[in-house]
Amino acid sequence: MAFHVNIRRPLILLFKLAVSAFFIAMILRFARASDIVKNFSNLNIPYLISLIPFAVLIIWISCVKWKLLIHPGREKVSVTYLMRLYLLGYFFNNFLPSMVGGDAARGYYLGRRLDTYKAAYLSVFLERLTGLFALITLVAVLALGNHPLVQHAGIRVSLILLTLGLIAGVIAVFTRPLIHGLLRLLPARLDKLRDKLLLAHDALTSFRQQPGEFAVVLLLSLMFHVFAGVNVYLACRALNNSPALLDVVLVTPLIMIVSMLPISLNGAGVWEGSFAFFLALIGVPESIAVSAALLLRLKTVILSVFGWFVYLVNREKPKAPTDVLGKET
Numbered sequence: 615m616a617f618h619v620n621i622r623r624p625l626i627l628l629f630k631l632a633v634s635a636f637f638i639a640m641i642l643r644f645a646r647a648s649d650i651v652k653n654f655s656n657l658n659i660p661y662l663i664s665l666i667p668f669a670v671l672i673i674w675i676s677c678v679k680w681k682l683l684i685h686p687g688r689e690k691v692s693v694t695y696l697m698r699l700y701l702l703g704y705f706f707n708n709f710l711p712s713m714v715g716g717d718a719a720r721g722y723y724l725g726r727r728l729d730t731y732k733a734a735y736l737s738v739f740l741e742r743l744t745g746l747f748a749l750i751t752l753v754a755v756l757a758l759g760n761h762p763l764v765q766h767a768g769i770r771v772s773l774i775l776l777t778l779g780l781i782a783g784v785i786a787v788f789t790r791p792l793i794h795g796l797l798r799l800l801p802a803r804l805d806k807l808r809d810k811l812l813l814a815h816d817a818l819t820s821f822r823q824q825p826g827e828f829a830v831v832l833l834l835s836l837m838f839h840v841f842a843g844v845n846v847y848l849a850c851r852a853l854n855n856s857p858a859l860l861d862v863v864l865v866t867p868l869i870m871i872v873s874m875l876p877i878s879l880n881g882a883g884v885w886e887g888s889f890a891f892f893l894a895l896i897g898v899p900e901s902i903a904v905s906a907a908l909l910l911r912l913k914t915v916i917l918s919v920f921g922w923f924v925y926l927v928n929r930e931k932p933k934a935p936t937d938v939l940g941k942e943t
Contacts, residue, residue, distance in 0.1 A: 630879040637883025641890055641904055649901035650908070653853050661852035665913050668848060672841050673700050673917075679744070679834035682827060684737040685817070687728035698924045699723055704914055705921030707880065717742065723928055732813070739814050748835030750780040752867045761864060763895055769868070776871070790819065842866055846889075849906040850898060861896040868892050885911065 677696035681688060702723065703716030717738050725734035756764060757773030764770055785792065793815050797808045843863030850857055872888040873881050889907035890900045898906075 627879070630877065633884070634878040634882040637878065637887045641883065641886050641900075645890060645901040645904040650905050653901060653905040654909075656854060658852050658854055661848055662909075664848055665845070665852065665909070666916070668841070668845055669913060669917060670697075672838060672845060673697055675834055675838050675841065676700065676741070676745075679831055679838070680737060680741045682831050682834075683740040683744070684724075684728070684733060687730065687733055690728055691724070695727070696724075701917055701921035702924045702928070703921065704918040705925055708915055708918040709922070736814060736817055739810075740817060743814070744831055744835045745838065747780070747783070748832060749839050749867050749870060750776055750783075751836065752839055752864075753777070753871065754780050756864050756867070761861075763861070763865060769895070772868075790815070839867055839870070842870065845910065846893075846906060849909045850893075850902060852909060853902050853905050855898060855902045855906075857893070857896055857898050862893075865892045865896055 674693065674697060677693045677700055680696050680700075681691065681693055684691065699720045703720045705716075706719040707716035721731065721735035721738045724737070725731035728734050753773055754777040757770070757777045764773065794812070797811055800808050840863055843866035844859070846866050846869070847857065847859050847862040850862065869888045869892050872892075873885045875884060878884045886904050886907040889903040893903035893906070894900055
């Protein structure tokens with residue numbers, strides 16, 4: 615068993631490297647490296663500079679939402695502290711992708727501050743889950759609209775499937791017997807996963823007693839993804855391309871959903887490929903689209919450096935929480 619576990623991780627890493635290499639090779643067939651270099655040599659400086667403060671705004675929105683999802687112990691953390699943990703997550707994702715994920719790192723350090731890992735990791739999970747819910751909601755809105763983007767046959771089918779998935783997800787989330795019945799289908803060896811999903815489900819359904827707070831969480835999630843679209847728009851403008859802002863905001867959720875697929879190393883190749891494909895549908899040249907993806911990746915790396923400083927400051931470990939990971943207290 616130990617040998618199986620030890621060989622599995624490097625095989626997954628090799629697979630992701632191969633996928634990244636494949637996508638990068640395919641991208642360079644449509645977007646020449648010389649064109650990308652040319653794009654970066656003629657950047658619009660005001661739009662380029664705007665990317666960093668706008669990224670901070672997006673992180674702030676996400677952390678305001680994250681704080682609302684922390685229970686108990688919300689009063690022990692500030693939004694500023696959560697923003698530091700968010701940057702820490704960037705550092706782990708970009709510089710230590712094969713070791714500890716950014717979400718795991720955020721949950722670990724938050725758990726030490728709250729003196730409970732359970733509440734910390736649950737809040738991180740719910741922050742991601744509500745973000746995904748808002749993301750698919752935007753996709754559903756696009757599917758119901760009559761935007762020219764929807765006229766593409768493959769896009770229309772994908773949007774319809776995602777919309778149906780959203781409806782099914784809403785029904786499952788707010789129907790306790792249904793979700794419990796579905797989770798009982800999981801094999802016995804996934805008992806721990808089942809327990810964690812049930813815990814997350816109970817936390818999410820508890821918002822039914824706090825509809826106002828839940829509405830704020832969803833609104834912040836929607837704001838995050840709309841602003842993410844504006845972020846992509848700013849990247850295009852920094853590269854001296856001027857797509858319609860609404861078009862970019864509408865297509866960005868599709869880019870983000872595809873980029874979530876965990877099939878490459880830190881999204882390399884998939885991220886750039888999704889930019890090239892979806893932005894091309896709204897008239898952005900492939901070389902500009904790939905350059906925008908690389909520019910935003912570079913911005914994330916810069917933010918990761920700040921996350922590295924957060925990591926150095928937090929290396930002195932405080933007392934561990936009383937609830938051990940994976941065990942009930």
